[in-house]
Amino acid sequence: MTAPTADPRLKGRSVKRIAFSEATIARRVRELGAEITAAYPDGDLLVLGLLKGSFVFLADLVRQIERPLQVDFLVASSYGDAMVSSGKVNLVYDPETKLEGKHILLVEDIVDSGRTLQQLLVLLGKRQPRSLEICALLHKHIATELHHPTKFLGFDAPNEFLVGYGLDHAEDFRHVPYVASLQ
Ligand code: 5GP
Ligand code: MG
Numbered sequence: 001m002t003a004p005t006a007d008p009r010l011k012g013r014s015v016k017r018i019a020f021s022e023a024t025i026a027r028r029v030r031e032l033g034a035e036i037t038a039a040y041p042d043g044d045l046l047v048l049g050l051l052k053g054s055f056v057f058l059a060d061l062v063r064q065i066e067r068p069l070q071v072d073f074l075v076a077s078s079y080g081d082a083m084v085s086s087g088k089v090n091l092v093y094d095p096e097t098k099l100e101g102k103h104i105l106l107v108e109d110i111v112d113s114g115r116t117l118q119q120l121l122v123l124l125g126k127r128q129p130r131s132l133e134i135c136a137l138l139h140k141h142i143a144t145e146l147h148h149p150t151k152f153l154g155f156d157a158p159n160e161f162l163v164g165y166g167l168d169h170a171e172d173f174r175h176v177p178y179v180a181s182l183q
Pocket of ligand 1: 053109113161168
């Protein structure tokens with residue numbers, strides 16, 4: 001890997017701290033894949049990624065799940081044009097796949113307030129899935145609004161603003177292969 005401070009992906013910014021390296025993430029994603037494989041011995045599994053942040057994690061994760069599955073994505077908007085969350089989640093893109101009777105695994109990049117996930121769980125729960133669980137790469141553990149355990153979790157996240165491995169700052173840095181905080 002390029003020395004992080006000189007990483008040309010960072011638009012001239014420098015890394016304050018690499019929170020999770022590529023190798024650390026890859027190791028944990030393999031473990032999560034094995035956990036998920038073991039947790040679903042039967043039934044139809046639909047892995048539902050929350051765009052855009054989950055796309056890198058999801059792509060790596062599904063390749064470590066050694067059982068049949070399908071993939072779809074959700075786009076939820078909770079902010080609209082406002083700078084602060086309105087607290088109300090709208091589905092901008094709704095999966096065409098039927099959820100009824102399936103194991104739904106909702107994949108999120110990072111849980112912060114948990115507001116988005118909490119509202120999605122309520123919305124998706126109404127469609128009679130066989131089960132509904134969360135897999136998040138990162139969790140800040142200040143989630144007061146999520147009344148549901150994150151069954152599959154990559155890492156506890158430091159309370160810093162993180163970028164990379166799908167996480168952006170103003171749409172930049174999603175392709176950075178590690179998770180870092182910037183100066
Ligand atoms: P919540 O609904 O849990 O408050 O919001 C979670 C969403 O906020 C994540 O999906 C992500 O888009 C964004 N978010 C929260 N913390 C961070 C962070 O440290 N870095 C980045 N890039 N996004 C974050
Ligand atoms: Mg997000």
